[in-house]
Amino acid sequence: MSPSPHPATPSLPAFRSRVVPVIVIEQVDQAVPLAQALLDGGIDVMEITLRSAAGLAAIEAVARAVPAMQVGAGTVTRPAELMQVRDAGARFALSPGLTERLADAACAAGLPFIPGVMTPGEVMRARELGFRLLKLFPAEQAGGLPMLKALAGPLGDMRFCPTGGVTPESLGAYLKLPNVALVGGSWLTPPARLAAGDWDGIRQLARAATEAAEAART
Structure with missing residues (x-):
């Protein structure tokens, strides 16, 4: 049976950075100074994951206090979470995978959604469901650079945000x-620096990633 067609979810909000920090926040009061440090380093997008109990409140705090930051919700794995993160102020959402129920919920929420894939078959399935930008996850385990180069031939209309194992x-x-639109990575916000409130150190990591992305563009 062929999959039910889904209308495309809205396009991602416009942001400058092609590097998306993937963040696990344990304390809500870390969220706003972290967002400001990333902005100061040239990164205007961040993915706050739902891997911790503080994730949803952290998204809400950033959306309210740092409007220049395009805050997204990561590790969205249940349909109900799409509405929750939208209502918290997330501008977009990402998932490590994709189901039809998640696709339905993303459309119902009217929220830009980047589902995760790992194989060519999963890419084709996501395309049939209306998605054109996908999260290759975990990127290194899925084949990394050689996999993305191989996918570019038969699936040249698809774009990817590789995440998982990407390094500076x-x-x-x-x-x-x-075929790479964005790159996600956790190296920009090391847990030790978050715990210590080392915003200057995170600012420096963000600036280095911004410079590396600009060099790749040219």
Whole structure:
């Protein structure tokens, strides 16, 4: 049986950065200074995951206090979470995978949604459901750079945000691929720096990633 067609979810909000920090926040009061440090480093988008109990409240805090930051919700795995993160102020959502119920919920929420894939078959399934930008996750385990190059031939109309195992050293190589729109990574917000409130250190990491992304663009 062929999959039910789904209308495309809205396009992502416009942001400058092609690097998306993937963040687990344990304390809500970390969220706003973290968002400001990333902005100061040239990154105007962030993915706050739902892997911790503080995730939803952290999204709401950033959406309210730092409107220049395009805050997204990550690790969205249940349909009900799409409405929850939208109501908290998330501008978009990401998932490690995709089900038809998630696709339905994303459309019902009217929220830009980047589902996760790992294989060519999953990419084709996502395309049939109306998605054109996908999260290759976990990127390195899925084949990394060689996998994305291989997908570009038969599935050249699809774009990807590889996440999982991307490093500062591999960032530029990923962003040079024509089918890579964005790159996600957790190295920008190390847990130790978050716990210590080392916003200057995070600002420096963000600035380095911004410079690397600009170098890849040229």
